[in-house]
Amino acid sequence: MDARCSRIPDERRGSAVHYTAIVVGAGFGGIGMGVALKRAGIDDFLILEKENGVGGVWRDNIYPGCNCDVPSHLYSFSFAPYRDRRIRYPGQEQILNYLSGVAADEGLLPHLRVGCPVSAATYLEDQGYWEVITAAGLRLMADVVIFAVGQLHRPQLPEFPGEADFVGPTFHTARWDDRHDLRGLEVAVIGTGSSAAQILPTLAATAARVRVFQRTAHWVLPKPRKDFGHLARAVLALPGGHHLYRQALHYGADTVLAPVMWRGWSARPVEWLARWYLRHAISDPALRAAVTPDYPIGGKRIVLDSEYYPTLAYPHVELVTAPIAKMTKEGLETTDGAQHRADAVVYATGFKAPEFLVPMRVRGRRGVELAARWSEGASAFLGIAIPGFPNLFLLAGPNSFNSAGSNPAMKELQMQYILECLRWRDRVGAAAIEVTEAAMENYQQWLEQAIATTVWPPASSWYRHRSGRVTNPWPASARTYRRMLDSYGPESCFRAASRRRDIDMTEAAASSPPRYLLNDAG
Secondary structure: OOOEHHHOOOOOOOOOEEEEEEEEOOOHHHHHHHHHHHHOOOOOEEEEOOOOOOOOHHHHOOOOOOEOOOOOOOOOOOOOOOOOOOEOOOEHHHHHHHHHHHHHHOOOHHHEEEOOOEEEEEEEOOOOEEEEEEOOOOEEEEEEEEEOOOOOOOEOOOOOOOHHHOOOOEEEHHHOOOOOOOOOOEEEEEOOOHHHHHHHHHHHHHOOEEEEEOOOOOOEEOOOOOEOOHHHHHHHOOOOHHHHHHHHHHHHHHHHHHHHHEOOHHHHHHHHHHHHHHHHHOOOHHHHHHOOOOOOOOOOOOEEOOOHHHHHOOOOEEEEOOOEEEEEOOEEEEOOOOEEEOOEEEEOOOEOOOOOOOOOEEEOHHHOEHHHHOOOOOOOEOOOEOOOOOOEEEOOOOOOEOOOOOHHHHHHHHHHHHHHHHHHHHHHOEEEEEEOHHHHHHHHHHHHHHHHOEOOOOOOOOOEOOOOOEOOEOOOOHHHHHHHHHHOOHHHHEEEEEEOOOOOOOOOOOOOOOHHHOOOOO
């Protein structure tokens, strides 16, 4: 099967090709949405992927040691659950193979077009559908557009004076260049988040010296063993064992980790564990003080790793806490005047997560630019829909990243909500529907109140837009998210944007979310 973008019929000289739905992105969100559409009886859709294969972050991040910090029994689709009794945390290649297998097994390959970046999407109000333009200039029409591009796919690269002077290779962990052999070299790693923690042990095993440049210390929790023990394997071999384990992981994360985001006593048990692990893993008082965060646990994404701290104590590994002033021909210079030699520089500096849908140009009713609407930070109703943008939906949209559990599970909830919206649209005979301003306003009010109770507002992280607005994480438990989706269905929060037939539609005004949802860990 040739899945290249060029296989889309090119009818630019005539009428454009029309689809019921176009899904943008072929990571967990896009693959899952494709399965949901097929199982709902919608077979007339395309999945457009800008790169040359499925997988999203699991295709892009091929750095040594890349793996997931969520057990794969939880980090997998409910309709295609992970069932390996040997390995708890498979690596990047295994996760990518899993996604590729789901796409093939569920019959998505005929719908998939790779190497097909989308440059623009415009709502044609008179016709009631969307025009999607690819970077190659192909013009496609769709009743519905679903953006499933995720939040962690555009690398964040800091700029330093003198970068052009450095003679060695430099690359981001998400753009790993395996043409460069780093064995026996002096390597600089900039950043101390999850990617840095995962790559450090592998680099330290072969490099002559590794210097880790810490911008901000991260809270670190020990990670369970990669492989299951004999007892766990025996339990998983029992009928229903995999399902029970998956459910235990889900409720455990929602009960133990979700409360970490809230201010006050709820985070204390996990912070105590993190401090105990720090004392246990690092015996050097100076190093321990250097890696102790000065903000509440949960203020940034918690690192789950059992090798990072011990590797920092190796004699040929050095933690540098002074800020980088500039790059030189032979390495980096910090603000204290110290010169740090480096043969290669690895940026483990994260992603431009708050910049949703960039660089695509999206225009809704009356030509409103979504980028202008989001200039002070992205927002969407339940992270899924936007007033003024009919029949446009998001997966992993603003404020729907689950910092304490499974994001594939969050996406599945969103997929089902999108299908519910499409069914309601068909029941009322509308060509397009959109979330009302009233629903969005009430939701935004709840969201801001919920975020104010978390530890995020004071902390600087990829959770926040440059305006200071917290745009990425969900400020409550996954169970709360499910209940809100159930409570605020399309019949009460959406209106008809255009009609297939003459019907009497009144704009529904959504009521404020119940107050009991605030700070609800259950």
